Amino acid sequence: MQYTLSVLVENHAGVLSKISGLFSRRGFNIDSLAVGVTNNPDVSRITIVANGDEYVVEQLEKQLNKVIPVIKVKRLAEGEFISRELILIKVHCAASKRAEIIKTAEIMQAKIVDVAPSCVTVEYCECTNRVNTLIDLLRPYGIREIVRTGTIAIDRGASALSV
Amino acid sequence: MISGAEIMVKCLEAEGVKVVFGYPGATICPFYDKLYDSDIKHVLVRQEQNAAHAASGYSRCSGLPGVCVATSGPGATNLITGIATAYADSVPMIAITGQVRSDLLGRDVFQEADITGACEPFVKHSYLVGKTEDLPRIFKEAFHIASTGRKGPVLIDIPMDIQQQEIERFEYPDSVNIIGYKPNTRGHAVQVRRAVEAIKKSRRPLIVSGGGVLSSGVKLKFQAFADKTRIPVISTMMGIGVMPSDHEMYLGMLGTHGKPVANRALHDADLVIVCGARLGDRAVAAPDQMSENTTVIHIDIDPAEIGKNVKTEIPIVGDMKNVLNMMIEEIGDYVVPNQWQETVKGWKKSFFRTPPKFDGFVEPRALVARLSSMLRSKAILVADVGQNQIWCANNFMIRDGRFLTTGGMGTMGYSIPASVGVKFARPNRDVVVVCGDGSFQMSMNELATIVGNKLAIKIIIMRNHRLGMVRELQDMHYDKRHSGTILEGDPDFQKLAEAYGIDHAEANSNEEAEEIIKDMVKSDKPFILVCNVYPDTPSI
Ligand SMILES: Cc1ncc(C[n+]2csc(CCOP(=O)(O)OP(=O)(O)O)c2C)c(N)n1
Numbered sequence: 001m002q003y004t005l006s007v008l009v010e011n012h013a014g015v016l017s018k019i020s021g022l023f024s025r026r027g028f029n030i031d032s033l034a035v036g037v038t039n040n041p042d043v044s045r046i047t048i049v050a051n052g053d054e055y056v057v058e059q060l061e062k063q064l065n066k067v068i069p070v071i072k073v074k075r076l077a078e079g080e081f082i083s084r085e086l087i088l089i090k091v092h093c094a095a096s097k098r099a100e101i102i103k104t105a106e107i108m109q110a111k112i113v114d115v116a117p118s119c120v121t122v123e124y125c126e127c128t129n130r131v132n133t134l135i136d137l138l139r140p141y142g143i144r145e146i147v148r149t150g151t152i153a154i155d156r157g158a159s160a161l162s163v
Numbered sequence: 164m165i166s167g168a169e170i171m172v173k174c175l176e177a178e179g180v181k182v183v184f185g186y187p188g189a190t191i192c193p194f195y196d197k198l199y200d201s202d203i204k205h206v207l208v209r210q211e212q213n214a215a216h217a218a219s220g221y222s223r224c225s226g227l228p229g230v231c232v233a234t235s236g237p238g239a240t241n242l243i244t245g246i247a248t249a250y251a252d253s254v255p256m257i258a259i260t261g262q263v264r265s266d267l268l269g270r271d272v273f274q275e276a277d278i279t280g281a282c283e284p285f286v287k288h289s290y291l292v293g294k295t296e297d298l299p300r301i302f303k304e305a306f307h308i309a310s311t312g313r314k315g316p317v318l319i320d321i322p323m324d325i326q327q328q329e330i331e332r333f334e335y336p337d338s339v340n341i342i343g344y345k346p347n348t349r350g351h352a353v354q355v356r357r358a359v360e361a362i363k364k365s366r367r368p369l370i371v372s373g374g375g376v377l378s379s380g381v382k383l384k385f386q387a388f389a390d391k392t393r394i395p396v397i398s399t400m401m402g403i404g405v406m407p408s409d410h411e412m413y414l415g416m417l418g419t420h421g422k423p424v425a426n427r428a429l430h431d432a433d434l435v436i437v438c439g440a441r442l443g444d445r446a447v448a449a450p451d452q453m454s455e456n457t458t459v460i461h462i463d464i465d466p467a468e469i470g471k472n473v474k475t476e477i478p479i480v481g482d483m484k485n486v487l488n489m490m491i492e493e494i495g496d497y498v499v500p501n502q503w504q505e506t507v508k509g510w511k512k513s514f515f516r517t518p519p520k521f522d523g524f525v526e527p528r529a530l531v532a533r534l535s536s537m538l539r540s541k542a543i544l545v546a547d548v549g550q551n552q553i554w555c556a557n558n559f560m561i562r563d564g565r566f567l568t569t570g571g572m573g574t575m576g577y578s579i580p581a582s583v584g585v586k587f588a589r590p591n592r593d594v595v596v597v598c599g600d601g602s603f604q605m606s607m608n609e610l611a612t613i614v615g616n617k618l619a620i621k622i623i624i625m626r627n628h629r630l631g632m633v634r635e636l637q638d639m640h641y642d643k644r645h646s647g648t649i650l651e652g653d654p655d656f657q658k659l660a661e662a663y664g665i666d667h668a669e670a671n672s673n674e675e676a677e678e679i680i681k682d683m684v685k686s687d688k689p690f691i692l693v694c695n696v697y698p699d700t701p702s703i
């Protein structure tokens with residue numbers, strides 16, 4: 001099972017290493033982790049996407065809560081949040097294929113952000129599934145390089161996670 | 164103007180610290196210099212690991228966080244095993260380390276070690292201090308974190324320039340506000356009610372007492388609860404001493420090295436109330452030790468322990484003290500079914516064995532069983548790790564005193580340095596160490612600390628010329644191939660005692676040993692008694 005956790009932490013040096021250390025030490029599998037400061041400059045928000053059964057998620061939440069600079073841990077409910085990741089893909093692109101690739105990007109609502117004689121770079125900001133679809137569509141042309149951020153996520157509706 | 168070093172001392176004074184255990188070096192010198200002018204006693208150990216163990220012993224017997232101090236680099240890394248031991252045993256502790264100048268951090272200069280990084284998995288929290296102004300807040304937080312919730316060690320790493328820098332004034336905060344740290348100590352009333360209902364419905368309830376009962380300081384109330392309800396009690400290694408050993412309803416320690424009768428009770432119980440214990444693999448090795456239909460009530464201050472090792476039907480997060488008060492109120496006049504009481508009493512008789520004797524040797528289990536009667540009732544026994552520990556855990560007849568050992572980490576060499584801390588916390592109690600010949604040699608350097616501070620600690624070495632517990636494992640599972648478990652080249656411990664000016668004796672029978680012990684407890688000086696033990700004596 002895959003699940004997404006939002007974690008509010010004090011915005012100090014060293015907090016991230018406490019958290020990433022916890023994952024490796026306790027054998028939790030994480031798919032992605034993304035950090036950034038929130039509207040409160042003293043607080044950062046970490047989004048963790050991880051894999052495991054109910055026992056593992058529960059342990060993970062409890063262990064995260066034990067880390068002193070962790071302020072809040074919330075497991076986002078399936079289907080009730082919006083998630084995004086950003087990807088930059090550099091695709092091999094002979095002049096003859098350029099139109100095709102641009103068309104694909106357009107259909108997916110991705111942006112071409114750089115063009116060179118033999119390749120183009122596509123920028124895409126979407127949920128993980130759609131990002132993977134775009135990768136699949138571009139793979140036949142020859143992918144040179146992929147850079148992806150971790151997933152970030154936010155609850156739908158008016159509720160807001162704050163300290 | 165006031166320096167960081169002086170602020171450090173003032174913070175310790177403000178926390179009521181009377182004694183610190185440590186070992187100096189260049190980067191912690193500013194602090195040592197100011198400590199020299201303070202009323203706080205510094206106890207110079209002979210290796211930093213032992214400063215942490217001494218702080219642990221002190222803490223466990225005083226109820227205050229123990230404090231240990233070391234220099235940067237090797238001093239700090241030597242502390243790690245002691246810190247990790249305190250963490251595994253949930254002992255409140257403040258570890259203070261010197262660090263290289265902050266402008267040199269990260270450059271691998273002489274005696275720089277990333278100690279906050281290295282200790283990350285073993286501390287409840289740690290600080291690398293960045294500004295002298297932050298010291299008072301950090302000390303206040305550190306003591307608060309170490310001694311509340313699930314207790315544990317907190318490390319404060321302080322670069323030398325931060326200790327030297329002077330600031331305008333010192334003011335110790337009177338409260339802390341750590342937004343992410345608000346342990347829930349209260350206990351949920353609905354859960355307590357559910358627990359009591361389940362107890363009342365059960366036919367064979369059983370209590371497992373853990374170290375949490377002791378760290379919550381609620382031993383007497385716990386005994387009163389057990390007395391009144393007549394619910395049988397077994398304990399983990401860390402929970403030994405919660406009940407007097409001769410209590411009718413107390414069955415001893417559970418687990419792979421525990422008492423068969425305790426394990427039998429756990430197996431047959433239909434409801435188990437786990438009190439302040441994590442139930443590690445040494446306690447409940449195989450899930451089939453407990454019946455599948457057993458209802459588990461788990462009371463713990465650390466929510467992460469609940470459901471981690473055993474499946475729990477009724478979790479109660481809170482401090483034992485509060486939860487126990489609520490349970491006592493809720494349970495009223497409830498008394499355990501008579502039949503269960505009688506079953507348990509019958510088992511106690513039928514499981515009882517007197518260990519066989521070997522001529523020309525001390526029988527350690529029989530000796531430990533007699534030990535308490537030769538000591539004052541509040542005596543504190545500190546056991547090391549190995550067979551000696553198991554002999555003590557299962558046979559020491561504890562009355563009002565304490566039994567200390569490292570149940571969580573099982574660090575050999577714990578007993579002697581821990582006893583140093585114990586004696587500082589409880590100078591008027593009988594303090595007795597029981598260790599193996601292997602574990603003794605892991606911290607015999609602390610004999611100097613004992614002599615230097617005139618501590619009347621009585622050390623009983625169970626000499627089997629073996630790393631006995633591992634030898635036993637090899638006998639059972641490795642075809643009796645004694646790879647690396649025979650102690651060769653050991654010194655004559657009598658001569659060693661002589662060299663330190665410590666009174667000493669040797670015993671080859673229980674009668675001899677008992678005569679010596681009766682005399683040794685009368686003196687106000689340290690003593691070493693070497694008991695020669697038959698090498699193949701089993702643990703249980
Ligand atoms: C620091 C450390 N190293 C190794 C061990 C593994 N170990 C557990 S018991 C034991 C033997 C202890 O020997 P001794 O102190 O002579 O006690 P005995 O079992 O003979 O009573 C060993 C090596 C340990 N627990 N701690």
Ligand SMILES: [Mg+2]
Nearest residue numbers: 599600629631
């Ligand atoms: Mg031995």
